[in-house]
Amino acid sequence: MDVFFESIQQQFDKNFPFVIYNKPNSDKIIAFLSLDDSLSFNEKLDKKGFVFAPFDGDDFIFFDEQNSEIIKKASFNFDESLTEFIDILPSNNVKTFHINLVEKGVEAIKLNQFSKVVLSRKESVPANQSDFISYFKKLIQTYKSAFCYCFYHPKVGMWLGATPEQLVKINENIISTVALAGTQLFIENQKVTWGDKEKEEQLFVTQFIEESLKPFVKNITKTKPFTAQAGNLLHIKTDVSAEIKSEVMLSDIVLALHPTPALCGLPKKEAKEFIIKNEGYNRKFYSGFLGEINKDFENNEDNKSDIFVNLRCMELEKEIANLFIGGGITKDSVPENEFIETINKSKTIKKILG
Known part of the structure; x- marks a missing residue:
């Protein structure tokens, strides 16, 4: 093990918090090693550091650059072996619950309670927390175009993920974000076609972003929808950018966008209430957000933020990985098809557990 990962292992062995991450298509890995085991928050998002926020609530866990040792690793080339994960299909009870959940969601939409809702399930599979460094390396070598991370706090737990979805990127007064929705498996040399359901879903996300940003920005521009690949999955994507108005805070923009329709629904308030009432489990940090705020730590440049949505993630316990x-x-939506889609999506994380 090299010096960089030895430092991470020592931090874990001391039960001290850390976060390691690799930005999309970057050749650098960055780590925040907390100088003590305190649990800090930054609801205003007004300091320089790394934020790790939940789906619900404003307990935005924060690694402050002033209370962290920040280390970097450049020019890495991992060669972790990827053995096949022995997967077991979810039980009939799990399948029935999720299908019934989707049916409830469709019925609520038809009753005009909301126009879209994102419904999820939790799946627990065998894993070893002691292998977290190997899992992190596998994430990076498998999903180079994703934001890959490993977060640990003794008072919170350990989370790993490879998310393809940017919540917001800010460079001085320019904001960039993406509208991402619709999912299908990537198949080599097969022409990609999207159905009306996926196109409508992605349009909802784009419209939500535009409307949410309007009070805080000017000169909004966007691309036409296009197909983007994330691991073994394809999504419909639109890039959106704008100029931030003066006096607008980072927290104004983040709270306007979070949680996005891609992880919650529309209207946001009604969809979120339905999720919390009906999903049957606590999402915790799944579909929250995470990333650098007020500084680009890869290039040491101030007034930049790089925040992602926490999907394609897992909570890693001693002998279990909880997937979301x-x-x-x-x-x-067709309930049976939605359940099959969750099985396909689970392969993103299961692939690195083998």
Whole structure:
């Protein structure tokens, strides 16, 4: 083990918090090693550091650069072996619960309670927390175009993920974000076509972003929807950018966008209430957000933020990995198909547990 990962292992062995991450298509890994075991928060998002926030609530866990040792590793080339994960299909009870959940969601949409809701399930599979460094390396070598991370706090737990979805990127007064929705498996040399359900779902996300940003920005521009690959999955994506108005705070923008329709639904308040009442488990940090705020720590440049949505993630306990998988539900959703989609999505994380 090299010096960089030895430092991470020592931090874990001391029960001290840390976060390691690799930005999309970057050749650098960055780590925040907390100088003590305190649990800090930054609801205003007004300091320089790394934020790790839940789906619900404003307990935004924070690694302050002033209370962390920040180390970096450049020019890495991992060669972790990827053995096949021996997967077991979810039980009939799990399948029935999720299908019934989707049916409830579709019915609520038809009753005009909301136009879209994202419904998920939790799946627990065998894993070893002691192998977290190997899992992290596998994430990076498998999902180079994703934001890959490993977060640990003794008072919170350990989380790893490879998320393809940016919540917001800020460079001085320019904001960039993406509208991402719709999912299908990537198949080599097969022409990609999208159905009306996926196109409508992605349009909802784009419209939500535009409307949410309007009070805080000017000169909004966006691309036409296009197909983007994330691991073994394809999504419909639109890039959105704008100029931030003066006096607008980072927290104004983040709270306007979070949680996005891609992880919650529309309207946001009603969809979120339905999720919390009906999903049957606590999402915790799944579909929250995480990333650098107010500084680009890779290049040591101030006034930059790089924040991602926490999906394609897992909570890693001693001998179990809790996976979180969901999908966007509209009036045209077919419950059986939605359940199959969660199985396909679970392969993203299961692939690195082998």
